[in-house]
Amino acid sequence: MTEKIKxxxxxxxxxxxxxxxxxxxxxxxxxxxxxxxxxxxxxGKSTFLRCINRMNDTIDICRIEGKIIVDEEDIYSTExxxxxxxxxxxxxxxxxxPFPKSIFDNVAYGPKIHGIVNSDDELEELVxxxxxxxxxxxEVKDRLNDTGTSLSGGQxxxxxxxxxxxxxxxxxxxxxxxxxxxxxxxxxxxELIDELAKNFTIVIVTHSMxxxxxxxxxxxxxxxxxxxxxxxxxxxFSTPSQKKTQDYITxxxx
Amino acid sequence: xxxxxVTTYDEDLNSxxxxxxxxxxxxxxxxxxAVNLIKIINITKAKEIIKNDESIDALEKKIRGFATITLxxxxxxxxxxxxxxxxxxxxxxxxxxxxxASNVAGRILSVKKxxxxxxxxxxxxxxxxxxKNFSTALSAYDQGSKKIAQSVPTEDITINSVYxxxxxxxxxxxxxxxxxxxxxxxxxxxxxxxxxxxxLSKVISKEVIYNLQGTLK
Numbered sequence: 001m002t003e004k005i006k007x008x009x010x011x012x013x014x015x016x017x018x019x020x021x022x023x024x025x026x027x028x029x030x031x032x033x034x035x036x037x038x039x040x041x042x043x044g045k046s047t048f049l050r051c052i053n054r055m056n057d058t059i060d061i062c063r064i065e066g067k068i069i070v071d072e073e074d075i076y077s078t079e080x081x082x083x084x085x086x087x088x089x090x091x092x093x094x095x096x097x098p099f100p101k102s103i104f105d106n107v108a109y110g111p112k113i114h115g116i117v118n119s120d121d122e123l124e125e126l127v128x129x130x131x132x133x134x135x136x137x138x139e140v141k142d143r144l145n146d147t148g149t150s151l152s153g154g155q156x157x158x159x160x161x162x163x164x165x166x167x168x169x170x171x172x173x174x175x176x177x178x179x180x181x182x183x184x185x186x187x188x189x190x191e192l193i194d195e196l197a198k199n200f201t202i203v204i205v206t207h208s209m210x211x212x213x214x215x216x217x218x219x220x221x222x223x224x225x226x227x228x229x230x231x232x233x234x235x236x237f238s239t240p241s242q243k244k245t246q247d248y249i250t251x252x253x254x
Numbered sequence: 255x256x257x258x259x260v261t262t263y264d265e266d267l268n269s270x271x272x273x274x275x276x277x278x279x280x281x282x283x284x285x286x287x288a289v290n291l292i293k294i295i296n297i298t299k300a301k302e303i304i305k306n307d308e309s310i311d312a313l314e315k316k317i318r319g320f321a322t323i324t325l326x327x328x329x330x331x332x333x334x335x336x337x338x339x340x341x342x343x344x345x346x347x348x349x350x351x352x353x354x355a356s357n358v359a360g361r362i363l364s365v366k367k368x369x370x371x372x373x374x375x376x377x378x379x380x381x382x383x384x385x386k387n388f389s390t391a392l393s394a395y396d397q398g399s400k401k402i403a404q405s406v407p408t409e410d411i412t413i414n415s416v417y418x419x420x421x422x423x424x425x426x427x428x429x430x431x432x433x434x435x436x437x438x439x440x441x442x443x444x445x446x447x448x449x450x451x452x453x454l455s456k457v458i459s460k461e462v463i464y465n466l467q468g469t470l471k
């Protein structure tokens with residue numbers, strides 16, 4: 001079975017000043033599937049995630065070589081506007097970071113600045129749609145004018161997901177989206193990831209092996225800046241082919 | 255062998271393994287005693303074997319409880335997960351084998367004495383082969399050896415053919431002498447119990463291979 005590939009990285013090297021953070025990463029990320037990036041802290045998984053929406057551009061000492069192709073287009077070519085690129089790629093961070101604005105405005109902000117909607121009615125419709133998609137609407141429908149920061153941690157994270165969805169991205173990047181959440185809020189987000197994967201390509205960085213095993217279909221294991229192994233999630237967590245992967249997922253040293 | 259970062263995780267897995275090995279050795283002793291009964295009928299010994307089966311059942315429960323706690327506490331993956339899965343499976347197989355050994359003792363209890371004309375050689379021989387192959391399967395688990403595990407199914411083919419020979423031999427005996435039909439029927443049940451132990455030893459060896467290579471073949 002050949003899968004449609006959404007993101008393709010070709011020989012990607014990333015340097016922070018003199019230090020090489022990623023070494024020749026070749027990874028294909030299938031369309032409308034969840035890909036989990038795992039590996040110890042400092043292995044380069046978050047760096048790789050941030051290459052996909054050119055977030056590393058904001059770091060002066062960061063230099064990137066190689067190609068990242070999204071839908072047949074090299075996103076690092078000079079013709080690509082990073083702002084437009086990021087409109088196509090939503091991102092959710094480790095700590096929920098709602099704007100200090102109302103719940104409604106948090107979601108409405110992206111569509112407004114990207115000029116996605118033409119009228120207030122359309123905007124309202126999109127905000128409601130996004131909140132529903134993020135599984136939050138039922139809980140906040142009577143208080144859309146309250147500030148986003150008044151919500152619980154799990155709700156804030158779903159608000160951030162709604163905000164990411166509102167700009168109708170094709171890709172959603174998640175950098176440890178549940179590490180600050182309790183098990184119930186985590187379960188709600190995981191349920192949401194399953195649902196979102198029907199329409200979006202999702203790349204998630206997680207330190208929880210069990211979470212990676214539960215939510216993703218493909219898993220990539222990074223170690224010291226290299227991609228050690230990539231494969232179907234079931235295979236990676238049951239019979240990894242590389243010793244380093246096996247040792248990492250089972251927590252072994254020596 | 256690499257060790258886990260968390261030392262108590264290794265201790266848990268080692269403890270699971272030593273409990274299972276102990277259960278295996280206890281079952282081996284039960285088979286040994288039951289096979290001996292075929293040669294020398296001993297009522298006291300037979301009762302003892304039946305009684306000992308209770309402690310084997312208790313060990314199975316202990317292993318299951320321990321494996322369940324380890325699963326929930328460590329959420330193991332890959333080879334660690336397989337080690338726990340096979341512990342559950344093998345302990346349940348060992349419990350069944352224990353029942354078969356106890357059933358042999360039960361049959362011997364009901365016959366009490368062999369007819370003078372009857373020779374126990376063939377069933378005793380079957381028992382010895384079964385005992386040896388069970389011990390091989392247990393060593394394969396203990397040593398984590400694919401090579402040893404692979405020899406078990408091959409030996410089981412021999413066991414099955416010895417069982418068939420026993421079966422035909424007893425039919426013949428019963429046709430020749432109606433007086434010993436009752437006794438021979440019991441002995442055929444004994445042979446069947448032993449043959450089942452042979453099959454279950456083969457299942458243990460397959461679990462060992464699954465643990466080592468990660469796939470069921």
